[in-house]
Amino acid sequence: MAGMSLNIAGKLGRAAMHSNLTPIVSILIFLIGLVALSVTPREENPQIDVPAANVIVQMQGASPEEVQNLIVRPMEMVLREMTGVDHTFGTAMDSLGVVTVMFKVGEDKEASLVKLYDRIMHNLNRIPSGASQPLIKPMDVDDVPVSVITLSSNDMDGLALKRLAERVREQLAPLKGVSVADIIGGRNHEIRVELDPTRLAAYQITLDQLRAVFKAANAGGPMGVLVGGNRVTKVWLEGYLQSASDVGMLIVGDSQGKPIYLRDVADVTDGPSEIDQLHRIGFGPAANVAMTGEAETPAVSIELSKKRGTNAVVVTSLIREKLESLKGDFIPDNVRVDITRDSGERADAAVNMLVEHLGIAIATVILILLLFLGWREAAIVTLNIPLILFVVLAIGLFADQTINRITLFALILALGLLVDDAIVVIENIHRHLHQGVKTLGDKAKLIITATNETGKPTIIATIAVILAFIPMAFVTGMMGPYMGPIPFNAPLAMAASLIIAYAFTPWIALRWMPCKVVEPTMEEKDQLPKDWVHRTYMRIAVPLIEKPLVRRIFWLIVLVLFVGAMLQPGWQFIRPAGINGPMTPGTVELKMLPKGNQNTFNITLDLAEGSTLEDTDQLAREIGDVLRQHPMVLDYETFAGRAGPIDFNGMLRGAALFREAPHLGEIRVNLLDKHLRSIRSAEIVLQIRDMLEPVIQANPKVSIKLVEDPPGPPVRATLLAEIYGPDYDTQRKIAGQVRDVFSSTYDVTDVDDSVGEDQHQFNVRIDKEKASRLGISTRQVEGALRDFLGGYNFGNVHMAQERHAVHLHVQLPKRLRAQVQDLNRIHVSSANGPVPLSVIATVEQSVAAKPVLSKDGHPVVYVTAEPKQGSQVYSLLEMDWQLDGSEVQPGTQLKTGGMRFTDTAPQDTFGYHMLWDGEMRLTLDVFRDLGAAFIVALVLIYLLMVGYYGQFILPMLVMAPTALTMIGIFPGHWITGQPFTATSMIGMIALAGIVVRNSTLLIDFILDYRKQGHDVKTAVLEAGAVRARPILLTALAVIAGTSIMISDPVFGGLGVSMAFGTLAATILTLFITPLMYYLWQRNKLDTAEPCPTSNS
Structure with missing residues (x-):
């Protein structure tokens, strides 16, 4: 042993085992991790920075066509010359032109705005005489209120309420972390x-x-002043x-x-002042508020934003504390105070719930370890878990990461994987110590030997898993930063698990594990007749190796399972009944992201232009009467004549600019907390939509939309058709035809367009x-x-x-x-x-002339809609089939597009072209990027395996079982009732690393047995039987760790993919990898060729 060459794992283990710094560093990791957990800013979802601004130019008396030709089109042309611009959106109205410029995700906000200002100033000569100088108004996600406080009273008029709100605002605005403080409602x-x-x-x-x-x-x-008498007097x-x-x-x-x-x-x-907008609050049955007088109370709301980089949880906590201190003396008793938005509390609750889920997952993994390992070994592996997680959180703190739902899901995802390194190390140490040692020095040598033996294959297997995650960091668009915590935290956790397993585990094993272990090792247990895993494996594997008929039946079963699994998501596209309609039993729905379970949703009201404030208010009251009948409604705030407090969804949907007009209204509905109800918000919205049907039918020209907060990045609309062409009036007529198709399509609701009613x-x-x-x-x-x-x-x-x-x-x-x-x-x-x-x-x-809209310099008309409850994929494909090639006017056909994995430019010079955008564009982009990430991950893993094994065919055998994950993934989604989503695909990518890890360990043992002189048959059977238990142990840890995610409405697909994919792939890999190696060796022409050797 003294002359044994140590690899990097052995050297690290030897250095850490004899160092007094090891326990100190471990304690420091614990302390820094606890600090990171408490001080790292918390938010519900990662913040997506999309630099954007509105450029506004007035030109008194100009028609929309004039504004489009003289202001909007030239400005769009100028702005698109800048680097980093994603899209420009133009709006030309009477006397006013607005161009919204959206920069690409990840562009520096300050640099982008400076570049925009510079570009505008250098092109002022293009602005026609009679037009105002361009006004640049940045759109900043930090301006979205994190807290909204609603003051209501039947004893005060709008002026008195607003005066009180102004005094309250003066008390709240100076609080640390508070940025913008505005007031909505009341009268001046x-x-x-x-x-x-x-x-x-x-x-x-x-x-x-x-x-x-x-x-x-x-x-x-x-x-x-007057100067006299030695005095200056004003x-x-x-x-x-x-x-x-x-x-x-x-x-x-x-x-x-x-x-x-x-x-x-x-x-x-x-x-x-004259009433130009109205704001009230009403309470539903869930509030248990005793109402006197009117059902709705006049209200004024204070919206408070936080400064960039501050912790929303801390800021809103300070606001709540200050507000509580103002009640009674400062705020009269006849004024009711309600916090109708608290992003900090919501983020804290979401993070705390996931921390609890993480704790449950850890406890489940520990229980599995106790069942399969001795209590000392299980305890050592358990101590690795918080060390690894705290390392990740500490690095995340210094890297300006936040703790959010995606961060914690990444850690839950990695939980089952990160214990595997420690299990491998401690199991090998356990086996060596079973030999018995007399001195502490001999014990240390055995521990180093055991650590060194597992070094190379474990490092290679861990790198393979890391390589599966890293390509996800290159997902483009808004989904990139949204999913960014996964490729940041999961590989980081794997790397930390590798280092801690080889540094901390040998140190504590030297001091804690006994010099002679009485219990047999895993491998010795495998040789005993009572070992059911060994017996079960041999009963299945031996006939597969020895009997061609059994082997053919096995391959046929695998093929049938694979084809059946692939048909589950594919049958809807090829079934005789057509692509759209209720899902066929046994199939799996494809979706970008499922709807989340929120505590709030919006109802937007868009009456015909020219409608009065009284009309809007009356409609809001009718909807309020319906809302008060639903048992899950806590409260609702109505806004007539303007929209309510903007949220991130509304800002990126383009609702942040034109928010005040008599014909506009909004109702923000707050529901009973999701932990206190048995049904999800999506079901509640469906119920309320059905309850509102008489109101909707009675107001056919009014756009009444029920808008839920999206589970991921927001889009302008889920179903969005963009109509381009050479004549704008014809585009508007085509929009009417497209709208008719939308309205008659199954599962499509909230149909609207940008044309509007005649005014x-x-x-x-x-x-x-x-x-x-x-x-x-x-x-x-x-x-x-x-x-x-x-x-x-x-x-x-x-x-x-x-x-x-x-x-x-x-x-x-x-x-x-x-x-x-x-x-x-x-x-x-x-x-x-x-x-x-x-x-x-x-x-x-x-x-009246109607506005002219444009996108990237092309005049466009929008038709929008939302799916009622299913996926937009199927209804969109059916509508595309109906609209593509349809005659829009004599001799003119409509072409459709936007269904490719790359953006399609509108072909509107001579004909009419309709492009699909909205969630479909986001879905195609995300699945394109994730698919590319999956391919890149496989290529990187293959190259890693080629470098490790020194040949080309063997890595293919190692990676071949990757496809077997489908046998578990799609049936798992069907069993749990989950749609296959973008998060499901992330799980599928992660599974590639897990499968390769298992195959690598199997192949390494086969090669070791071959080096010991065993024939191919014996080697593959013994390697499979010996590695079955630890591989199953790792699989159980992964399944236990990720199953906690299955109940989540958004990340349930990730949990399903990991749990069911791991189950199917692990069981099949244990047999298919040895079997393929056996068939490969048996079919070699030159059987005398030296067997391949591992570098381990």
Whole structure:
């Protein structure tokens, strides 16, 4: 032994075994790991950084077509010249153009925005005259609120509630980690001047005169100083308007020598602003709230975002503590306080639950170790587990990783694998110590010998598993950072398990394991008649080796199982009944990601443009009446006239820009906590959708969508068709045809498009000749119409006690700007006095121009929908079959595309082209990347095996059983009722490493037996029988560790793939790998050829 050459494992074990640093380092790992577990930021899902910004340009009076041609198209062209840009999205509306630029995932946010600003500034010459300078508004995921606090009361009006919310915000905004703090709902304080057009006309007073009066009367401030008597004294002009009384007493003209005050021609009030949005809160049966009076209570919400890099759990905890201290004295008892969003608490609960699951998985693995190993050996292996996990968490802390669901799933995934290295080492030490030693020095030599023997094959097998994970780090798009913790943490855990197994295990074995082990080793147990594993293996393996008929039957069974398993996901595509429709019994559904189990979902309301705020509010109340009937509803917040607090899903779906309009509404529904209910949120949404069906049927022109938080990266819509072509009006007509196909397709709901309903408008046409004779300019008419109808802030009224500026708002009363006849009340200044608008203009009714949308410079019309409960793959393929080649107008056919693994450019120069986007594009990209990762992993593993064995055919035998995992994966999904998803495929990739690991250990033992002089038959049988127990032990550890994931709605597919794939592959590998080696050797032409040798 003294002259034995030590490999890297032996050298590491010898150095660590005799070092006093080994226990110190182990203790440090424990301490640093505990610190990392407590201080590493927690979040529910990994943060996906997608640099993006809106570039906004105004061009007063320009039609959507003008804006598209003069602003949006040139800007998209300029922005797409930048490197790192993924897509640009244009919106051209009346007088306004917006281009949203989305950079590629992973691009530096600050650098991207600087590059964008620089590009815009260098191309200002392309902006036409009359257009505003571009306004750049970044879209930052850190601006998404982590906490939303809702204050509600029946005893306060909107103004009082908002004032209270402002005071509460002042207390919460300075908290450490809080970034943006905004208020939604309520009404502002203002001085309202509601003009009476009749009285203005009677007194011959015009808006131009009022504007001049306001400007002249509202002035003041420091005027200078007086110097005298050895003193400098300030002079202050008290000229500012300070109350509604001051405003009402302004003299705006005279009549027969008497002054005309503003109060004579207008109603001047001090109070809340005009209602332009409504916000209420309602409670469902799950809240157990005793309601008095109205079913819904007026509310104001405070939304709070966190600073970048801070821990959401800590920030929201500080907010909750501060809020609790404000109740009673600061916040009156008649105001109810509800935290309607708490991302930190949700993240903490999700992480804590998975930490518990990780603990359960560890306990299960320990129990298996105790059953198969002695208690000392099991205890040593068990001590490896926290050391490995703490190493991973510590490195993750220094690498700016967060603890999230994906991180913990990666650790659970690796749990069954990371104990294998320690098992191999401790088992070999156990076998050597059974010989018995007299001195501690002899014991140390035996431990080093045992450690050295297992070094090379274990290292190679572990590297093979690591190579299976690493290619997943190169998944592109938003799915890359979402799944990123898996290729970061799983290989890291495997590498840590290898180092700790060869450093820590020999050290503790020297001091803890006895010098002579009475119990026989695994291999000796295998030789005893009572060993059922050995007997069972031999009963199956011997006939396979000796009897060709049995062998043929075995191959046939394997083939049937494999083909049957592959048909489970494939039958839906080839069945006579068609691809879409209910799943055939026994088949497996294909899906990107299944719906998660959330505590909240959204209902978005999009009425026809031109609908009033009252219409939107009434619809929201009707939906609220339905929500209060469902037993799982905790509370809901309605927003009429605007959307609710933005979330990450809404921001990347494009809902962050146009969020305020009378016809828009949103209802955020919070459900009973998922741990307190027996049904998933997806089922609740289905039930509520059915309950809302009468409301939906009664409002056929209203888009009512039930939007669930996606389990993975968000998309604009699950089913999204993009229609391109040379004529935009025809594209809109095609969208109607596509929408009809969507609506008639099985399992498709929430169908919508970007065309919208026709909206009528009144065009004021000026007789310029007549206006010119009267000395009236078009600009005067424009100002009068805008100020009378839209209102205008003529400065501020100075009230020192107010926290916000109190605007002096001048406008016609709402009752006098409701009908087209009211336009006749408007007068315009002329040289001869006020002139009614009807004298110089006529009013005509027309249909308002609709927005023009574009993507990457191509005009586009969108049609969107959501699957009701199944996978979008089948309904999309059926719709594609119906639409591809369909006649959209005489002599013109629609071509469809976007179903390839690479992006398809629209072919819209001469024809009409429809591309599929949404979740289908994400699905194709992810499965393309994961499929490529799987192939790369197999190639890397093969190259590793070629280098290890020094030949080409033997590595193929080692890797051949990889396909056997399918025999377990797809039936496992069918048994558990899980769809095959992207996470399932990750499990399939990981299984490649596990299968190769098992095959490598089997082949190594076969080669060792051959070197000892055994014939091929004996070698393969004995190697399989001897390695059956430890291989099964590792398989049980993997199954036990990953089975805990099966119940998760999103990562259940990963758990199913790992558990059932490992079970099938392990059992079959134990027989197929030795059998293939035996057949390969038997069929060699030159039987005298020296047997291959291992480098181990």
